[in-house]
Amino acid sequence: MTTAIVTGGTSxxxxxxxxxxxxxxxxxxxxxxxxxxxxxxxxSLSAAAGAAAHVAGTVVDVRDRAAVDGLVADTxxxxxxxxALVNNAGVGAFTDVASMSDADWSRVIDTNLTGVFFAxxxxxxxxxxxxxxxxxxxxxxxxxxYFPGGAAYCASKAGLLAFSEAVMQEVRFDNIxxxxxxxxxxxxxxxxTANPPEDDAWKLxxxxxxxxxxxxxxxxxRSLPSKVEIRPAKPRTS
Numbered sequence: 001m002t003t004a005i006v007t008g009g010t011s012x013x014x015x016x017x018x019x020x021x022x023x024x025x026x027x028x029x030x031x032x033x034x035x036x037x038x039x040x041x042x043x044s045l046s047a048a049a050g051a052a053a054h055v056a057g058t059v060v061d062v063r064d065r066a067a068v069d070g071l072v073a074d075t076x077x078x079x080x081x082x083x084a085l086v087n088n089a090g091v092g093a094f095t096d097v098a099s100m101s102d103a104d105w106s107r108v109i110d111t112n113l114t115g116v117f118f119a120x121x122x123x124x125x126x127x128x129x130x131x132x133x134x135x136x137x138x139x140x141x142x143x144x145x146y147f148p149g150g151a152a153y154c155a156s157k158a159g160l161l162a163f164s165e166a167v168m169q170e171v172r173f174d175n176i177x178x179x180x181x182x183x184x185x186x187x188x189x190x191x192x193t194a195n196p197p198e199d200d201a202w203k204l205x206x207x208x209x210x211x212x213x214x215x216x217x218x219x220x221x222r223s224l225p226s227k228v229e230i231r232p233a234k235p236r237t238s
Contacts, residue, residue, distance in 0.1 A: 002133070002217065003027040003079040005071065007062055007119060008089030010037040012188035013138060015044075016206035017086055020214045022049045029075040031060040031089070062089045062115025063107075072122040082126040084134040084217060087116040092153045105152050112156035113163065120167060124176065132175025136213055137164045141184045141231060157182075161227075168226050177224050179216050183209050184231035202236045 004021050008014040009030030021028050022045050030045070032038045042057040049055050056078055060067045076082045091111045093104035120135055127133040142150060143157035161180055168178035186209060187200035212228055219225060 002083030003029075003075065003081055004084040004086060005029045005031065005075050005082065005119070005123070006086045006088055007031045007060070007115070009057070010034065010041040013183070013186060013206045013209045014086075014088040015041055016210040017088060017213050018045055019048055020207070020210035021217075022055060024214055024217075026084075027054045027079045028056075029071070029078070030055075030057040031062070031071055032057070033059065033061050035059050062119060063110040065118045068115065068118040069122045072119065072126060076126045081130050082123060082133065083130055084136065085119060085123040085127075086136045086138065086213060087119055088138040089115055090138070090156075092150075094149045094153065096149055097151045100152060108152040108156050109159075112153070113159045116160055116163065120163075124171060124174075127171075127176045128174050132177070134217055135164075135167070135171075135176065135178045136216060137178070137180045138209070139164070139180050139182045141182050141229060143182055165226065168224075172224070175221075177216075177219075177221075179225055180227050181209065181212050181216075182227065182229045184229075185235070202232055202234060204230065204232055 004026050006014050006018045006028060009018045010032035018028050018030050030041055038057040038059055042055055045055040058071060060071045062068055089111060091108055093108050116137055137160055139160045140157045142154045143161040146154045164178055164180035183204055185203045186206060187203040188206060212230055216225060
């Protein structure tokens with residue numbers, strides 16, 4: 001299929017995307033911030049792939065430009081090139097603006113937006129060298145649907161949407177296709193909720209988002225689904 005980098009690939013949506021790509025025969029490099037979780041994810045993915053040589057993982061904080069540059073270069077060197085970048089790493093800080101610390105604001109913006117910039121900038125030369133490829137950014141419906149306590153998160157995802165649409169126009173004639181995927185509520189516990197599993201039954205599964213990513217990579221070259229919104233078919237009504 002291709003060689004792909006998945007940031008934030010150790011759990012939730014990112015791990016589901018990595019598993020879906022491996023199932024399609026892709027070579028996958030995952031990145032995360034915790035060594036133990038990276039190693040566990042690589043073990044799981046390697047077992048699913050049936051070939052450990054098709055999977056690798058590394059510890060990277062996407063806020064670190066040099067580390068991101070190294071991630072992209074190491075992936076291309078290990079697997080002989082790069083065909084897709086999935087920018088999935090993301091964090092949230094859900095509190096009102098009056099109470100938000102400088103550190104929380106910076107952590108969200110730097111991870112969810114600046115980290116995508118670092119990875120995208122690093123990946124473009126390798127994608128050009130390969131004759132084209134994909135950049136898929138995982139945003140959120142929060143990029144358009146704002147809510148109290150979500151100022152930093154919503155701002156980061158709105159910025160990611162704008163960034164995605166701008167870079168899409170910059171690289172489309174290099175056969176690099178850029179798409180932003182905007183999921184609604186996903187059952188990952190991302191916001192720190194402690195709801196029992198049955199309370200999340202109405203939400204999207206991480207696998208639902210992963211299927212969108214795989215479908216994009218399979219999409220014919222004649223057209224470009226530049227923005228994909230995905231939401232629960234039957235949201236909770238109370």
